Amino acid sequence: MEIAEIELKGHIIDSDILNKVFDTIIDLNGDFEVKEFKIGKHKKDPSYARILIISEMREVLEDILTAVHNLGAIVPDINDAIWEEAIGDKIVPSGFYTTTNHPTFVRINNKWVEVENIGMDCLITIEGYRAICKPIDEIKRGDKVLVGRTGIKVVPPPRPREKNPFFGFMTNQVSSERPNISFAKKIAQQIVRIKEDEGKITVVGGPAIVHTGASESLEWMIRNGFVDLLLAGNALAVHDIEKSLYGTSLGMDIEKGEPTVGGNKNHIYTISEIIKAGSIKNAVERGILKKGIFYECIVKDIPFVLAGSIRDDGPLPDTITDTMVAKKMMREKLKYSNMVMMMATMLHSIAVGNMLPSFVETIVIDVNPLVITKLVDRGSIQAVGIVADIGSFLPLMVSELRKLVEY
Template sequence: MSATRTVELEGHIIDSGRMQQCFTAVMELGGSFEVEEFDVGKNEDEASYCRLAVSADDQATLQGILHELHQNGAVLRNPPNVTLEPAPADQVVPPGFYSTTNHPTEVRYEDEWIPVEHIEMDCALVVEPEGGPDGEPRAYTKVLNAIDEGDLVATDESGIRVKPPERPRGSDGPFGFMQGGISAERPSESTIRQVAEEVAETKSNGGNVLVVAGPAVIHSGAGDALAELVREGYVDAISAGNGFATHDLERSIYGTSLGMDVETLEHPRKGHKHHIWSISEVIRAGGIEAAVESGVITEGVMYECVRNDVPYVLAGSIRDDGPLPDTITDAVEAQDAIREQAREADLVLMLATLLHSVAVGNCLPSTTKTVCVDINPATVTQLLDRGSAQAVGMVTDIGTFVPTLAEFVLENEA
C-alpha cells in the first residue's frame, strides 16, 4: 500500500537549488511527487513557494525520503508538535533521537515554533517547558556527553524545521565572488582583497573574527603578518594546537620554526632541538602569559595575543611534544572551549590546518561566514564533506595569503 505526505518549501528555492535537490532526492530514493502549488517570486527579494505531494510504495521508504527533504528545508504541511522523550540516563539519549544539522532550526512545541539556541551539527535537541527567563519554553542543542537524565529530547523530525542558508543571488558582496566551491584558478589577489574587505566590514560592524591556524602559518613565514592583524585588533580569538604555538614561540626565542630559519631557509646547528627547548623555557616560566611578562617571549602571534588580551584555545593531540602548559589535553574540555569560541564568531578564517578546521567547522552554525585556505584542496573538500556547507575555499600558499591579507586589511584602515 502506497503512502503519501505533503511537504512545503519556501524561500529562494529555485536559485539556491533547494527545489531541484528535493525533486532529485524523491526520485533517487524510490518515490514520486506531484507539484500541487508553485508560486515563483517575481523579484530577488520575493520568496518562492512550492507544495509537493510525495509518495512511496511503503511507509519506511517515504520516511527516508521525508528525512532527506527535511535536511533541505522542506516542512510537513500542518506539522504536529515535536515528539519528546526523557533521557533514560546521563549521556544516554532515547532511541531514534533527532540529530541536528548546523542550519537555523525551529521546533514546534505546544503549537508554537520555538527557535533552537546554540545550533550545531550532530547534537541532540532538548526542550525545557519552562526554561526561558520568564518561564517560557526553551529549546537548545546538547552534545551527547552533556545529556542529563530526564532531559526532554526530540525524537521526531516532523515537528522540527530547518532553514539552509541562501547563497548570495548575484556576484556582488564579499562572498558572492566565491560561489562555486573550491578552485585554484581564481585570481588570488582580487580574491584576497575581497576577504580583507569582509574582515574589515565584520570588525566595523562590531563583529567577531576567529582565526583557526595551523603550524604552516609560522613555518611559511606568515606569522609576522598574523601577529600584526592581532596587534591591530582584526583578530578576536585564535583556535590552534600545541604545534602552532610551539613554532611561534620558537620563532621568538631562536628565530627558527621547527629548526629552520624562515628568513634564510637555513638549518642552524642543533636547530632540530629548538622546539623542545622552547617548550621547556615556557614551562619553566609558568606558561605563555608568564613567559611574555618575564621577557622570555618578545614577539609573535602568542605574544600579541597576551599583550592585546586576545583569547586563544590550544587543543592538544596525541602527537604533541611537551605539551605547553596552556594546551588543553582533555579532548572533551578542548571541544567545549572551541565550542564557546565558535558561538561568538561572525567570520572564521581557517588557515592551513585540516584537523582544527574540521573541529571548529563541526561547532559552527551554517550562518557563520567561513573561509578555508590551504595549499591542499583536500582540506577544503573534507571540511565541506563533513557538513560545513557554508565554507568557501581558496587553494593557495598560506605564506602568500596571510601577508597579502594583512596588507589589504591595513590598507583599508589607512
C-alpha cells in the same frame, strides 16, 4: 502507495533548494507531484511550493522525508515537537532527531522557538520554553531529547540577494586556478565590513603559518584588532614561541630558510621555558616572550584555545589535553563568530567546521585541496575554499587589508 505532503518556503529557487529536493526524491527512488507553486514576484518576496512525495514503501518514504527535511522541507502540521527523556548520561532515546548546521526552529506550546547554539550532528533538548542544541557528550540523564520530525523545521540560509558573489551561499567550488590577488582583496574588504559592524572574526591556524614565514602577517592582524579568537593546537604555539625566542621553527632558520646546527633542540627548549614560566601569559609578563602571535594575543587580551593531541611534545601548560573539554570550550567561544578563517590545518579546520552554523562566513585556505573538499563533504557547505600556500596568501591578504585601513 505511501504518500506524504511537504512544504517549502523562502528563496527556494535562487538558493537551488527546490532542485535539490526534487533530485533527492528521485535519487531515493521516490516520485513527486507539485500541488501548488507560487513564485515571489519581487526581490525580497519568498516562494512557496506544496509537494506530494510518493513511494511504494514506508521505509523509503521515511528516508526521503528525513533527507528533504534537512533541506528545509516541513510536513504541514500544528503539533508540538515530541520528546523523550534520556535514561542516562550520553544515552539517547530511539528515533532521536539529528541536527543540521542550518537555523532550526522547534514548536513548543504552539509557538516556534529558535534552537540555541545550532550545530551539525547534535541533538535538541527542551528546557522550559527553550530549545537547545547539544552534542551527545553533553546529554544528561533526564534531559528531554527531541525525537522524530514533528514540530521541527530547518531554514537553510538563502543566497544573498545583494551583489556579493564571493560570499554567496553555496559558492564553494574548489580550484587552484583562481586569481589569489582577487580573493585577497575580497576577503580584506569583507573583514573590514565585519569589523565596521562590530562583528567577530576567528582564526583557526596550523604551524605552517610560522614555518612558511606568514606569522608576522597574523601578528599584524591581531595587533590591529582583526582577530577576536584564535583556535589552534599545541604545535602553532610552540613553533611561534620558538621563532620568537630562537628565530627557528623546528630548528629551521626562518629568515635564511636553512637548518641550524643543533636547532632541532629549540622546540624542546621552548616548551621547557614556558613550563618553567607556568604559562604563555607569565612568560610575556616576565619579559621572556617579547614578540610573536601569542605575545600579541596576550598583550591585546585576545582569547585562544589550544586543543592537544597525541602528537604533542610537552605540551605547553596552556594546552588542553582533554579533547572533550577543549571541544566544549571551542564550541562556546565560537558562538559569537561572524567569520571564521581556517589556515593550513586539516584536522582543526574540519573539527571547527563541524561546530559552525551555516550562516557563519567560513574561509578555508590550504595548499591541499582535499582539506577543503573534506570540510564541504562533511556538511560545511558555506565554506569558501582557496587553494594556496599560506606563506604567500596570508601576507598578500594582509597587504590588501593594510591598504584599506592605513590612510
